[in-house]
Amino acid sequence: xxxxxxxxxxxxxxxxxxxxxxxxxxxxxxxxxxxxxxxxxxxxxxxxxxxxxxxxxxxxxxxxxxxxxxxxxxxxxxxxxxxxxxxxxxxxxxxxxxxxxxxxxxxxxxxxxxxxxxxxxxxxxxxxxxxxxxxxxxxxxxxxxxxxxxxxxxxxxxxxxxxxxxxxxxxxxxxxxxxxxxxxxxxxxxxxxxxxxxxxxxxxxxxxxxxxxxxxxxxxxxxxxxxxxxxxxxxxxxxxxxxxxxxxxx
Numbered sequence: 001x002x003x004x005x006x007x008x009x010x011x012x013x014x015x016x017x018x019x020x021x022x023x024x025x026x027x028x029x030x031x032x033x034x035x036x037x038x039x040x041x042x043x044x045x046x047x048x049x050x051x052x053x054x055x056x057x058x059x060x061x062x063x064x065x066x067x068x069x070x071x072x073x074x075x076x077x078x079x080x081x082x083x084x085x086x087x088x089x090x091x092x093x094x095x096x097x098x099x100x101x102x103x104x105x106x107x108x109x110x111x112x113x114x115x116x117x118x119x120x121x122x123x124x125x126x127x128x129x130x131x132x133x134x135x136x137x138x139x140x141x142x143x144x145x146x147x148x149x150x151x152x153x154x155x156x157x158x159x160x161x162x163x164x165x166x167x168x169x170x171x172x173x174x175x176x177x178x179x180x181x182x183x184x185x186x187x188x189x190x191x192x193x194x195x196x197x198x199x200x201x202x203x204x205x206x207x208x209x210x211x212x213x214x215x216x217x218x219x220x221x222x223x224x225x226x227x228x229x230x231x232x233x234x235x236x237x238x239x240x241x242x243x244x245x246x247x248x249x250x
Contacts, residue, residue: 005037006207013211017055020212021180021219022231023238024157027052028245030208039201046194049187050205051212056184058213062220063177070174074181076134077142077168081160081182082189084146105246111158112239114166115232134168141167157183158239172228172235180216 012033016026027048034044063069141163148159160182164175194200223231
């Protein structure tokens with residue numbers, strides 16, 4: 001592998017790791033890159049999971065080290081999400097790419113305006129909603145988000161954040177910490193499936209992981225230092241850019 005390709009993969013991995021940790025849809029950068037480098041779509045999808053796995057480990061560890069991550073909440077909300085994802089993946093077989101892009105794009109536009117016009121919920125959280133154990137309603141919300149994740153996958157990080165902030169009452173920093181932990185729980189079984197089916201380029205995957213881990217580490221430091229106000233700006237930017245791409249505007 002040429003040195004400039006290694007550098008390109010690391011740089012794109014860094015940007016994706018940063019975006020995924022603070023918002024979501026970093027795969028809109030990494031998947032096209034991996035396919036541009038010659039990987040079939042299914043192998044690119046599997047290879048991309050290596051970067052997601054390691055960035056999730058780094059981000060979860062860093063948030064935990066800074067006493068931001070609530071592991072217990074992540075496990076409680078992660079279980080219904082995973083169950084929903086399994087069910088959703090069974091329904092996804094007949095979904096066309098065009099329907100997928102339009103559906104996700106519309107949902108992201110709706111979320112963009114929710115974040116734009118209700119800033120206080122994202123910045124300060126809603127302490128009254130945060131419970132030691134989630135309510136049945138909150139478990140249902142995360143089952144539905146998991147259903148969406150299994151059904152379509154792309155942009156699921158945004159909806160996990162929406163569920164954690166608006167549904168569970170966390171502020172944006174704590175919500176991001178739990179989100180990356182739930183993503184870690186999602187990714188482990190998914191990666192195993194790709195490994196079993198020999199759909200991973202390990203060299204590109206681990207090069208991508210180097211950049212993704214660095215991006216995740218910097219993102220957690222940014223989140224903790226700058227606070228929820230600046231993270232909200234990153235989230236709005238990422239959602240807006242993702243929506244434009246999904247509608248084919250660039």
